[in-house]
Amino acid sequence: MLGLAGLTALAVAAPAPAAAAPRSGVVDLTHTLTPQLPVWPGNPPMVMVPVAWHESGGFGQFALGYWEHTGTHLDAPAHRIPGATTTDALAVDDLVAPLVVIDISAEAAADADAVVTVADIDNWRSRHGEIPERAFVAMYSGWEHRLDRPSTFLNLDERGTPHAPGFSAEAARYLVEHCAIVGAGVDTLSLDCGADPEYGAHTALLGAGRYGVEMLANLAAVPAAGATVVIGAPKHAGGTGGPCRVLALT
Amino acid sequence: MLGLAGLTALAVAAPAPAAAAPRSGVVDLTHTLTPQLPVWPGNPPMVMVPVAWHESGGFGQFALGYWEHTGTHLDAPAHRIPGATTTDALAVDDLVAPLVVIDISAEAAADADAVVTVADIDNWRSRHGEIPERAFVAMYSGWEHRLDRPSTFLNLDERGTPHAPGFSAEAARYLVEHCAIVGAGVDTLSLDCGADPEYGAHTALLGAGRYGVEMLANLAAVPAAGATVVIGAPKHAGGTGGPCRVLALT
Numbered sequence: 464m465l466g467l468a469g470l471t472a473l474a475v476a477a478p479a480p481a482a483a484a485p486r487s488g489v490v491d492l493t494h495t496l497t498p499q500l501p502v503w504p505g506n507p508p509m510v511m512v513p514v515a516w517h518e519s520g521g522f523g524q525f526a527l528g529y530w531e532h533t534g535t536h537l538d539a540p541a542h543r544i545p546g547a548t549t550t551d552a553l554a555v556d557d558l559v560a561p562l563v564v565i566d567i568s569a570e571a572a573a574d575a576d577a578v579v580t581v582a583d584i585d586n587w588r589s590r591h592g593e594i595p596e597r598a599f600v601a602m603y604s605g606w607e608h609r610l611d612r613p614s615t616f617l618n619l620d621e622r623g624t625p626h627a628p629g630f631s632a633e634a635a636r637y638l639v640e641h642c643a644i645v646g647a648g649v650d651t652l653s654l655d656c657g658a659d660p661e662y663g664a665h666t667a668l669l670g671a672g673r674y675g676v677e678m679l680a681n682l683a684a685v686p687a688a689g690a691t692v693v694i695g696a697p698k699h700a701g702g703t704g705g706p707c708r709v710l711a712l713t
Numbered sequence: 714m715l716g717l718a719g720l721t722a723l724a725v726a727a728p729a730p731a732a733a734a735p736r737s738g739v740v741d742l743t744h745t746l747t748p749q750l751p752v753w754p755g756n757p758p759m760v761m762v763p764v765a766w767h768e769s770g771g772f773g774q775f776a777l778g779y780w781e782h783t784g785t786h787l788d789a790p791a792h793r794i795p796g797a798t799t800t801d802a803l804a805v806d807d808l809v810a811p812l813v814v815i816d817i818s819a820e821a822a823a824d825a826d827a828v829v830t831v832a833d834i835d836n837w838r839s840r841h842g843e844i845p846e847r848a849f850v851a852m853y854s855g856w857e858h859r860l861d862r863p864s865t866f867l868n869l870d871e872r873g874t875p876h877a878p879g880f881s882a883e884a885a886r887y888l889v890e891h892c893a894i895v896g897a898g899v900d901t902l903s904l905d906c907g908a909d910p911e912y913g914a915h916t917a918l919l920g921a922g923r924y925g926v927e928m929l930a931n932l933a934a935v936p937a938a939g940a941t942v943v944i945g946a947p948k949h950a951g952g953t954g955g956p957c958r959v960l961a962l963t
Binding site: 488495509524534535544665697710 | 741743744746747759761764765767771773774775777778779781784785791792794795801808809912943944945946947950951952954956957962
């Protein structure tokens with residue numbers, strides 16, 4: 464009854480969220496996609512071109528163009544690993560998952576190269592219990608406040624290297640090997656700390672067939688435990704990722 | 714607890730689905746987006762162009778280009794009504810809704826211009842009870858079986874007019890005025906019967922601030938009542954619609 468059997472089964476391992484958690488029903492974890500949003504160095508902004516008008520034919524329409532890894536977007540395993548799972552081949556059951564939010568905003572305010580560590584995962588557990596099976600684990604670094612000044616979001620140094628928080632490679636490996644997660648997300652432009660030249664978190668997550676979501680919004684509005692996330696992943700054939708609508712059910 | 718309070722409230726008005734309904738947890742109502750999918754007459758197919766390679770830089774990426782109303786996609790009110798709600802301004806609470814499926818596949822098999830009528834809505838009610846408040850009402854016409862021969866999906870006559878099922882303008886008006894729906898969807902390329910030159914269903918739905926979803930997949934795999942739909946709507950600023958991931962929670 465209620466069409467919620469599957470969701471309930473997914474969420475049943477999650478402990479109760481903190482008493483003060485907001486309860487708004489559906490929380491949008493997606494940034495509005497505009498040409499002004501920061502993109503990874505070397506990537507172009509999205510473009511929109513009108514192709515149909517209400518005045519002639521009764522309908523308006525735009526053509527859209529963007530590189531896949533733009534805005535709040537999915538990283539499919541194929542983004543990192545040749546021949547790995549593409550956007551159209553993700554398991555649909557993996558797109559609805561218990562949402563775990565690991566808050567490193569205090570560290571990130573002091574250090575732009577802050578990372579989620581295994582100790583941060585342990586700290587989350589000590590407060591909220593085990594990481595639920597098949598969870599989606601998101602890093603909240605508070606980075607979106609920098610969108611008022613887009614250059615501080617990417618935060619390039621004088622050599623052109625970005626400095627923004629992400630998962631440490633060790634924490635990413637730990638989540639894959641010990642926590643049976645379906646995917647991981649960040650509120651920055653990279654699963655890795657921007658300054659990691661090895662992209663160890665990308666390799667650990669995507670190399671294990673998990674998906675990533677980058678540039679999440681609004682994670683401060685959801686509880687650290689107890690919500691369910693729905694990843695409205697793109698489904699174009701053969702893709703390596705793409706903009707996606709991410710909703711939290713609280 | 715369980716993060717499902719909002720969803721439960723939304724779904725609580727829906728009666729139990731038929732006993733034989735499949736229970737797979739998450740059902741994907743989205744077609745895979747390819748250049749081969751039929752598009753509305755005059756619209757181009759989507760394109761993908763590689764822009765990054767694993768061999769140089771360690772990551773693969775494509776550039777995507779498409780007109781908004783391609784594949785399984787959203788119609789925002791602004792598609793039909795100048796100045797109306799755009800993709801980025803849809804109410805997020807409206808993207809999670811009780812799913813109502815009205816099956817006209819028998820009529821559609823006999824008549825390519827078959828429409829959902831007010832009588833079909835009444836027939837659904839007599840079997841399943843009242844249409845839940847804030848529901849998403851989908852027409853199932855069985856049209857996706859025609860994708861094996863794409864020209865039969867669009868089904869143009871010798872004058873270039875498409876013939877495929879949709880909502881009658883009267884039924885669309887009825888759903889808006891009497892059933893408090895959030896949106897409506899079809900498994901064809903238009904909310905209207907293809908042969909309707911007035912686009913009365915588009916006008917009734919989008920003109921009342923409701924959204925539409927066209928080219929839904931897989932509606933035969935969900936119950937007529939009792940599932941919850943999540944519309945992974947696009948969120949580009951100022952858009953009239955766009956490809957979206959649509960998931961049913963059963």
